[in-house]
Amino acid sequence: MSRSDGLHARSLPATAFGGLVAGALGGALAWAIASGWADLSPYIASYARLDQVMSLTLAASVGALVLTARARFRREALLPAMGAGLLLGGVGALVGCTLALFLPVGGTSRMFALMRILTWSLIAGFAAVALAQYARLRRVAVTLEVLSVGLCGGAIAGAMYSLPGPAELWWPAACTVCGAAIGLAAVGPVMWRAPAVALILPAHDQHHSFWSLHERAIEPGEAMHVANATISCDGDAVLVSPPEGGAILDGHPLYRPVHLAQNADVVEGRIRCRVTLFQAI
Amino acid sequence: MRALWRVLVTAISAFTAPALAQAPPVADARVNSRAVPPESATAQFRLVRCIANNDAMCVSAALTWPTDTPGADTFRWSAELLRAPMVGSEQLALSVRRDAREASVVSPVFAAPVLPFTSMGRTALIGTIALRDGAGAAVFSAPVSWRPPRVAWPLFSTLADAHAIPTALHEALDIAAEPPSARPLIALLVLVSAILLVGFVPRYLWPASHESDEDVARQLAAARALLTTQELERLRDSAPPEATLRTPDEETAKAIEKPDRRL
Numbered sequence: 001m002s003r004s005d006g007l008h009a010r011s012l013p014a015t016a017f018g019g020l021v022a023g024a025l026g027g028a029l030a031w032a033i034a035s036g037w038a039d040l041s042p043y044i045a046s047y048a049r050l051d052q053v054m055s056l057t058l059a060a061s062v063g064a065l066v067l068t069a070r071a072r073f074r075r076e077a078l079l080p081a082m083g084a085g086l087l088l089g090g091v092g093a094l095v096g097c098t099l100a101l102f103l104p105v106g107g108t109s110r111m112f113a114l115m116r117i118l119t120w121s122l123i124a125g126f127a128a129v130a131l132a133q134y135a136r137l138r139r140v141a142v143t144l145e146v147l148s149v150g151l152c153g154g155a156i157a158g159a160m161y162s163l164p165g166p167a168e169l170w171w172p173a174a175c176t177v178c179g180a181a182i183g184l185a186a187v188g189p190v191m192w193r194a195p196a197v198a199l200i201l202p203a204h205d206q207h208h209s210f211w212s213l214h215e216r217a218i219e220p221g222e223a224m225h226v227a228n229a230t231i232s233c234d235g236d237a238v239l240v241s242p243p244e245g246g247a248i249l250d251g252h253p254l255y256r257p258v259h260l261a262q263n264a265d266v267v268e269g270r271i272r273c274r275v276t277l278f279q280a281i
Numbered sequence: 282m283r284a285l286w287r288v289l290v291t292a293i294s295a296f297t298a299p300a301l302a303q304a305p306p307v308a309d310a311r312v313n314s315r316a317v318p319p320e321s322a323t324a325q326f327r328l329v330r331c332i333a334n335n336d337a338m339c340v341s342a343a344l345t346w347p348t349d350t351p352g353a354d355t356f357r358w359s360a361e362l363l364r365a366p367m368v369g370s371e372q373l374a375l376s377v378r379r380d381a382r383e384a385s386v387v388s389p390v391f392a393a394p395v396l397p398f399t400s401m402g403r404t405a406l407i408g409t410i411a412l413r414d415g416a417g418a419a420v421f422s423a424p425v426s427w428r429p430p431r432v433a434w435p436l437f438s439t440l441a442d443a444h445a446i447p448t449a450l451h452e453a454l455d456i457a458a459e460p461p462s463a464r465p466l467i468a469l470l471v472l473v474s475a476i477l478l479v480g481f482v483p484r485y486l487w488p489a490s491h492e493s494d495e496d497v498a499r500q501l502a503a504a505r506a507l508l509t510t511q512e513l514e515r516l517r518d519s520a521p522p523e524a525t526l527r528t529p530d531e532e533t534a535k536a537i538e539k540p541d542r543r544l
Contacts, residue, residue, distance in 0.1 A: 172471070
């Protein structure tokens with residue numbers, strides 16, 4: 001059997017789904033916060049400053065929720081991730097928005113709409129790249145993919161805000177779509193560009209809930225423990241190392257470390273883990 | 282820590298200053314004042330948010346002149362605005378009479394709704410505002426341009442009182458017929474979507490396993506038993522071949538055939 005025979009079709013990793021959902025919720029949260037703003041004139045002198053504050057609020061809330069969800073999926077500490085999300089998302093969006101403010105406003109309505117789309121796009125792109133740094137991006141290709149997904153999602157959000165019809169409805173829709181794009185871009189490419197992704201399966205007859213998802217990308221030099229077994233990335237190959245008592249790999253006993261050639265289920269103790277190879281190594 | 286914060290704020294302000302310099306103010310329309318007859322009068326126009334039955338963006342005008350201004354008794358206020366939405370444009374002319382004596386010192390806010398709340402985030406406003414006297418001649422005219430923020434929802438520094446909008450304007454612009462704010466409905470929609478996405482979608486994307494812990498334990502035991510059998514077979518293969526039974530007349534050692542050189 002060739003090595004690529006056992007590769008699943010590219011499915012959405014749970015963490016990417018979590019980033020998408022958490023980002024959308026963050027965008028909706030930012031809309032709810034900004035909807036309560038009535039009179040900020042003592043603090044905000046211009047619409048440009050208002051745009052900066054809004055983009056900072058949007059990306060900070062999105063970043064906090066996205067990195068918190070990611071930390072939960074990886075079973076890491078939540079508070080540092082939330083703080084990092086607030087900071088990285090806010091700074092990234094602030095830089096993107098400020099760069100966009102240097103663009104000319106445009107005399108015509110179409111130019112204004114174009115500048116608005118560019119502004120949303122830059123905000124989402126820069127916020128996504130800043131948030132993805134929390135995962136310590138090592139490859140330029142992944143960073144470019146993060147930026148591309150963020151830019152495209154932000155452009156869609158900006159176009160939605162410029163649509164004819166009830167702008168009161170399009171604004172929260174744009175915030176939600178922009179948040180979802182930032183969340184997906186921040187954690188998605190890191191997952192689906194990793195050599196493998198390990199997902200802990202739920203116990204018998206128990207369903208996955210958003211909070212119970214447990215997944216981790218197996219990057220080179222990183223490892224995930226499944227009970228006493230270890231799934232690691234050795235060079236460019238995914239290695240399953242059983243404990244002394246052995247483990248089960250796809251229903252077969254495993255007493256020695258093996259390199260995975262295809263997607264596999266690893267059972268150790270009472271924990272089952274599904275390893276998905278996303279790239280033919 | 283405070284010093285670090287101050288340095289950070291200063292750096293951000295310095296970085297953003299050029300971008301902010303070209304931005305319009307948050308609430309006021311840009312008004313190019315010209316000579317206003319009577320010369321002793323001053324006028325100020327502002328874009329404000331009116332809270333009436335529904336929200337709307339309005340124009341407020343404040344006109345101030347001395348009480349002894351000649352012709353002040355005949356002043357009537359009117360505002361003319363050209364509303365320019367993103368697609369197409371529409372002329373909107375408003376004219377409201379006010380008693381000049383009432384506004385002879387500092388006028389109350391005159392609010393004319395020019396944009397409904399629901400389209401404030403999308404629509405740019407370009408036009409002129411004019412004050413006309415009783416004979417219809419413009420005594421003050423000023424260009425007004427306004428565009429919404431790119432990311433945020435427009436905010437205004439002034440809130441006009443609902444009573445500042447004349448009832449006649451409500452009827453003329455059919456403001457009362459506008460739909461109420463959809464924010465509660467949108468919030469409800471977001472809440473329901475969040476519950477569905479967080480609570481139910483993961484169940485179908487990653488379905489539960491039907492293997493119980495007992496099944497897994499049985500599978501593990503079977504796998505280990507299989508391993509034991511395999512290992513036994515492997516050990517049996519690697520063991521030395523079993524010797525055949527010897528007969529009494531068989532030589533027990535080849536060394537016997539060799540002479541002992543030490544003897």
